[in-house]
Amino acid sequence: MKRRSLIKAFTLSASIAAMGLSWSIQAAETIKVGILHSLSGTMAISETSLKDMALMTIDEINAKGGVNGKLLEPVVVDPASNWPLFAEKSRQLLTQDKVAVVFGCWTSVSRKSVLPVFEELNGLLFYPVQYEGEEMSPNVFYTGAAPNQQAIPAVEYLMSEDGGGAKRFFLLGTDYVYPRTTNKILRAFLHSKGVADKDIEEVYTPFGHSDYQTIVANIKKFSAGGKTAVISTVNGDSNVPFYKELANQGLKATDVPVVAFSVGEEELRGIDTKPLVGHLAAWNYFESVDNPVNQKFVADWKAYAKAKNLPGADKAVTNDPMEATYVGIHMWAQAAQKAGSTDVDKVREALAGQSFKAPSGFTLTMDKSNHHLHKPVMIGEIQDDGQFSVVWQTEEPLRAQPWSPFIPGNDKRPDYAVKGN
Amino acid sequence: MLRLLFTLLLLLPLATQASEGEFFLTAKPAEQASLLETWAAQPDAARLPLLENLRQGRIAENDTRKLRLNNRLRGLIDNTLASHQLLSDQANVRLVAAQQLQKTAQPAQMAFLDRRFASEPDAAVHAALGLALANLQLGASEPAVRLAAVRLLGETGDPLARTRLEALLQPDAETDAAVRIAAETSLAQVQRKLLVGELLGQAFSGLSLGSILLLAALGLAITFGLLGVINMAHGEMLMLGAYSTYMVQVLLQRYAPGAIEFYPLIALPVAFAVSAGVGMALERTVIRHLYGRPLETLLATWGISLILIQAVRLIFGAQNVEVSNPAWLSGGIQVLPNLVLPYNRLVIIGFALAVVLLTWLLLNRTRLGLNVRAVTQNRNMAACCGVSTGRVDMLAFGLGSGIAGLGGVALSQVGNVGPDLGQSYIIDSFLVVVLGGVGQLAGSLWAAFGLGIANKLLEPQIGAVLGKILILALIILFIQKRPQGLFALKGRVID
Structure with a gap:
């Protein structure tokens, strides 16, 4: 008897609170998104800044009201540059935290390690780094470059x-x-x-x-x-x-x-670049690219690094995988908005053909079938200040060829994502 | 049309420089390239300042407009500049220019080089120019000229000369029999000289790697070798030394930019003090309670190493920090045409030997060293004789850590400075100490240089990955056969 009245009282007060204070509903009903980057171990040097960039992008989306009226709530885990741990952590993100999407991985070996988990549980992974191709999973969107794009x-x-x-x-x-x-x-x-x-x-x-x-x-x-x-x-x-x-x-x-192919602004922070002037790097984005979107992107990042007091904030730089992370999260948000849901199958459908005005100065499009971005290619020369100056770039974004025509047998591969490839 | 424009420009003696510069700035890369080629063939002393500015990526010293250069243009600018520098009245400038031209001169410059060669007063420059000219004369039409050029090239040990001679010896490249024979002899000569350079280069890289291993392992030779502490935090002492170097560099940059050139020297005592201080603190608080319990020591020092790594990561960030080589440690000395000895590696070899010598003197010629040896040989007896064993332990551990700090300074000049720096050296350090024989300084010395040279002899043959595996396998076999290492302590001391 007593217990029932207690429950009643609770429901009553809860519904009153819900009616009166709409923000508390929002706070309670968030969309969880996973961030799976090594924050310790050998890869911490590269991946830590991707975690911070993901958090900044999520803040940016939340400041504009979130997705489908709900705020995004990041769940950050540390797989510690340990490849099997990547699989364990992604299983935890998908089954315990029930995240709608995961942004993460850097090395190909870590991506290969989480791939079976995402395919088994029908999760969604955004992979932001240039890689070797030879993969096209329906559960992964690749926002870095394929070999023909770099x-x-x-x-x-x-x-x-x-x-x-x-x-x-x-x-x-x-x-x-x-x-x-x-x-x-x-x-x-x-x-x-x-x-x-x-x-x-x-x-x-x-x-x-x-x-x-x-x-x-x-x-x-x-x-x-x-x-x-x-x-x-x-x-x-x-x-x-x-x-x-x-x-x-x-x-x-x-x-x-x-x-x-793997040296960007972030890696050059540890080197005196004066003797290296003239050596090259190929990417799809450089911090030195001059356009309004990038100016805002770089300024936002520097301000964010300062505000959060990140280590080395006074010399914060942006690089290609950071841009790919930023673009990937925004594209996911757009697709979820369009689908009106964060259901993986619906978002996947909405992502095809999604486009976003990226800091690289181009409007990047997610391909309709192959899960890769159309990206411009840029070749930059190292300057004495640790930045790159672009010496050559494509006029238009290129469509990715994840199955490189230079590897025998790839001509028979389908040009759409299939599980277990 | 363009050519006409060029000739016009060349004909304008007044204000040539400024207008040439302006023209260069606005030209397309292909035009800039052909402009440079024209200048290289017909040098004009008045153009020298312009070329020097072009090399800096601008057209005049006070002009802020930035020139877009690529590697091809940079190469052409170097060649054109060298061509112009031949007109200089300083012999050493001309010598450097002639050496550059040996690599880059084009057939169009031949007439000009011929004239300079004929009028060159300085013997060294004359010889260098002769070689530059010989490279071009290989394509001459008269066999006699080619023959002379081939003979001259045989005198050098230049890798480029080999390629040129090999090209000449390709079937149906050279028709004259006499030239062919001369080219074969010259090629054999050049190859002999190149082989010498290669072997010396391999020996030097072996010594250099050995000196780095030695610096990394020397501290451990004391903390593990003499004191018997399985010190997994040794790598972090190296890291602290490297970070001290970084801090010294940053502080000098901020407060005494004049002394920045010598920051590695100033960093030496700082790194020693920091690492020794941390080492002594560890010994007093943790390790001293664990003497005689190797397993716990191993785990505790492992834990300490993780704590130190994370502490550094919190203070300095997970990113590597930038430690730049000062000017006197950058670049190298050209001994042979195919052998450059980098200054930083030369200095590190010398430094490693100096540290070994100092450590040896400290252990064998001072009272502290005597006490350390006494305590490690027979702790109870030493205590009976009035040696304060606790204090000696602390000082010896501090010494080992301090030396590791010195090693860190040296490592910061060749590799990365990051929180994980120590992790990459700890295995190598243990290898050196175990291989050399625990408790022996000389053993570590031989083991480090032996490993370094063996590694560098194997690497060109089988690659870096297999080389490392093979070395590890060999060490395991060696330890199986001789568990006490290269040099064993003799007598009753091992209890």
Whole structure:
């Protein structure tokens, strides 16, 4: 008897509160979104800023009223650069926290580790980093570049007259799936351009390698045989000793340009860039791109870094994966708004063809079928202030080819997302 | 039309510079390139300042308009500038210019080089110009000229000369039999010289890697080797040393920009003090309670290392920090055409040997060293003789940590400075100490250089990844055969 009246009283008071104070409903009914980036371990150097960028974007969307009248509530987890932990944490996000969408991962190996979880539980992952392709899951949207949106245009540039007319190529990478697959694609591409195997050298180093003496000496030796370019897929902080060694052994960009696929503004923060002027990087966005959207984006980020007192806030920079994170979250919000729901199947349908005015200065479109963004390609030269100046860019965003035509058998792959690929 | 414009520009003696600069600024990259090629073939001393400005990415010193350069234009500017610098009246400027031209000179510049070669008074510059000219003369039409050029190229040890000679020896590239034979002899000569350079280069990289391993392991040789503490936080002492270097650099930048050039020297005592201080504090608060319990020591120091990493991450952020090489540690000395010895590596080799020497003197020639050795050999007996073992333990642990701090300063000059810096060196450090023989300074020295050289000999043959695996396998085999390491302590001391 007593208990029943108690429940009654509760319901009554709750409904009164609900009627009187509408904001408390909003606070109670949020949309949870997961953020899955390593905040410790070897990848923390790159991924921490993506977590902060995701939080900033969520704040931005919430300031405009959220999605479908509900505010977004970020759930941040730390998979600690531990690939199996990525799978565990994503299962936790999807089953316990019941997030509507997850933004996360950097290395391809972490993405491969969470993929089965997302496919099994029908989750939704936004992956913001350039990668090797060879994947197209219905549960993942790829907002970074596929090889034809980064690697191949960069090599074409190096072979052009302005890029130095390179004839020989030194492919240097960290030893894991992304560099190996990218180099496989590049080798086939170079063959198609008439470059012989003797003019291609492929070298791998372990993660965290720090002694580049022999490799730089080999590059020097190799470059004596004709105009050479180095294509670097070295990942993480190994880049610092590599570039230092290049500079100290007197290998200048005019002799042997190095084009890097994983070196951005964030990575250059740890290096004195004066000896590196002229070396190149290929991305889909640079902080130095001059347009109103980017000016606002950079200013917002700097203000956010200052307001949240992030480490190194006075020198905060933006980079390509941060832009891809920003674009991805906005696109998801737009699609959820359009679908009127955060149901994965409905959002997936609404995402096809969604477009967004990105900081890169282009209006980026999510492809209708292949889950990848149409992106512009830019090649930037390192400047002495740690920024890049764009020396070449595509006029229009390119459609991604996740199944590279340079890998045999890919011509039979469907051009839409299928599970288990 | 363009060519006409160029000739017109060349004919205008007055205000040439300014208008040439203006023209260059507005031209398209292809026009800029052909303009530079024209200038390179017909140098004019008045254009020198303009070219020097172009190299800086501007057309005049006080002009703020930025020039968009790419690598091709930078290369052409270097070549054109060298061409102009041959007109300089300073012999050393001309020498550098001639050396640049050996790499980049184009056939169009041949007439000009010929004239300079004939009138060059300085012997060294004359020889350098001769080589630059010889490169171009390989394409000459008279066999006699080609023959002379081929013979001259045989005198150099330049990797580019090899490529050029090899190109000449391709089937149906060279028709004259005499030139072919001369080219073969010259090629063999050049290859011999290049081989010498390569071998020396490998030996040097081995020494350099060895010196880095040594600096990383030396502190551990004391804390683990002498004191027997399985010190998993050793790597973090290196990291503290590297971060001290960073702090010194930042503070000097802010308060004494004049002394910034010498910040690594100022950082040495600071890093030593910081790491030694932290080390002694750890010894007093944690490690001293765990003597004789290796497993707990291992876990406790592991925990300490995590705490230190996280503390640094909270203070400085997860990002690596920028530690730049001062000018005197940047660049290198060109010993042979294919061998450059970077200054930072030379300095680190010297520094490593100096630290070993100091440590050895400290342990073998001072009272503290005597006490340390006494305590490690027989703690009870030393205590009976009035040695304050607790104090000696603390000081020895501080010394080991301080030396690790010094190693951190050196490591900051070659690698990354980040919270995880220590993690990447801890395994190598233990390898060196265990391989060398626990308790032996000399053992660590030999083990470090041995590992470094073995690594660098294997790397070109089988690659960095396999090389590392093979080295580890070899060490395991060696330890199986000889668990006491390279150098074993003899006698009763091991209880």
